Amino acid sequence: MIGISETGGPMADELNRRNFLKAAAIAAGPAVIGARGANDKVNIGWIGVGTRGYAGLDWLHTAAANDVQISAICDTYDGYIARAQDRLQTIWGAKAKAHKDYRELLADKSIDAVYIMTPEHLHHDMTIAALKAGKHVYIEKPLAHTIEEGFDIIKAWEQAKKVVQVGTQNRSSSLYKKAKELIQQGMVGDVHFVRAFWYRNGLPNEPSWRYVIPAEANPQNTDWNRFLGTAPKRAWDPHRYFQWRLYWDYSGGISTDLLVHQTDIVNFMLSKTVPKTCMASGGNYRWTDPSDDRDVPDTLSAVYDYSDKMQLNYSCYLGNEFFGFGEEIFGNEGTIRVMNRQDLYFEPESYNSRRANAPNRAPENIKARAAIHINGPQEYKESDGAINHFRNFIQSVLGKEQVIAPPTVGQQAAISGHMATLSFKNQKKAVWDDTAQKVHFV
Template identity: 35%
Template structure:
């Protein structure tokens, strides 16, 4: 569908079914999948992948007995479970793995999985630190396997439509993007309930710590790991990265060149070390700013993402895009000429006597039909030898942008980023 800016603006409402989007995976064979990490997000991923034709779950690994029991319930007791993820990697029946562990384990398990000859789906952020990204990228190249990162919005039809509109000049030159996330309850602040049987008998605490310094068992740090820098990457790595990945896709850009951040713990003084409110401003070399923030202390949710250009604005939310064209300004400057003597001002304004006042342009809503799931693209890539729809390079740059926000926050200064060398300077 070829859509010009003029043709879009000529109608008030248009429903868009994305043409050229990948259909549901054309399955030629069954992909046997092992799941490493079956906590809250891992449980969701199991349910999501079960809905993908051609996927068969065969193994699950998790460090908490309760998660293994629940995984068996999900698969009706028809899979192998273990507390050691290497059991999944050593399983010859496993073609691919889905990694949904805390962030500090992503790199190690991803590298081990690729070395074991498995395809990899790894939850966002792909990495816990910027330095891990290049190592994963090189490992993927050596392996020849598919790696897909789990930032679902990247492959959505909404994102594809926004990309088409922006590239086609519908809002002119983009100069500012604003993205936010509001939540104001314990669940939204990651204060998840602790299972009553949580103990060192049901959880492999030493294995969970991995490279993190030894410390006494703490069920909160296990089940609420997002609240600690040692295990997670704060609101930026957990929440910014969704929108950053999507933004990189519809803007067709790779990485920011600098970032500044402010934030702190303003409400949830529960022992966490990461901020519950953080606001970052990133500058991109293509010539635009991105204002991104999360608050875990307010529930008011502004409508969607705002992509602002010099000719209009796109508002992205759920399954629709709202396009608002900027009104053409009048040439006559009534305020700007207020300091003229009356005679000169009258003569100046007389030049514009025949100019009509611009009318406010009504917003146009573009409804976007839902497309295939992000998960289905992973299976499709494996079965039909297609490129990953969110590859290691893309995962690295999106995660790096989030990590850059964290570095700026923790250093308390503006930091710059060289994506070629993956180097940060302050």
């Protein structure tokens, strides 16, 4: 069960609100990689080399090729392992030891840190096992598949005292850091309303998240039971294996794949944590072919209210891509938009309802603020924050930095996503109870 409480009350063994928020403000301390020779590198184990995990092999090389080596990889599909080995040979100059069981990889005492790039229902067990094995951990977002599982990971992290970075990589983007800086400078004034959205599309024969299933995939070269983990047992289903984002057993869909990135970066830019309430609605309105058995909605809207008089309006539709994705900060003195992780725009308010040829009625201090446009690839040589995020993790393992997205921050982001899922499933407003650290409904 995702963290649900109809009556409230403390959650056994959970963090209380004060400890949760205090911990969220403190990233993992300086690293604990022991004494190493000048030529030694951080030994990396890589769990999950599917779509994103495969891409990450290149990102880590760009981020920290001189500081790390990938000595082991793990996946439950032989085809992904073979593809990753080829890429490692090409980019890194050497292949890695291959595993199908992540526990075998974790048993290797020479491995210092692991990247966990697997479906979200596996995050809990893998992360806790890695911490118990003494590894530093980079865990993809969302932190966990449920609210309770997220708190389990926080507890294990606090006990292990290892470096953990959650993959909400927008926090490492120079473009978003610039947006946060402008907001802190007072460029937009007070903020009581934010709009965030993510719009995608696919051709009629390429439904959203219906990734291509390799023709050679079968139960003999795919470890289906290890993929299922603690999810409900069922017969081999290549759709569920390769298109897992479409099923509640393994994913929160829009809520935890896309929305989480955007509520998290709003938290970052505006120094927020967990919203007070969420009301979500939607459904499968675009991809409705009778053969499409997806669970998760292709259309979702969620309205969040924060305790300090701010509302976030979120929408996602997987049937039109015209507006792309982005976040818009509506201040009473100006607006900041970050679009497609590529462009930042600032415009001051003119208080004229944007009527053509109407005079600018802004006070002089607001009128003096020049409009801004920054293109991230041109200004910062970044396409997004992923490579910086990888680099920040490795530098933290080496004791030179602190992670920008520790588990407490990752849990705050995940809670927002889980609140949307819970509200959608129950068709009720989800309310976050700070004291009980649970959701209840009204």
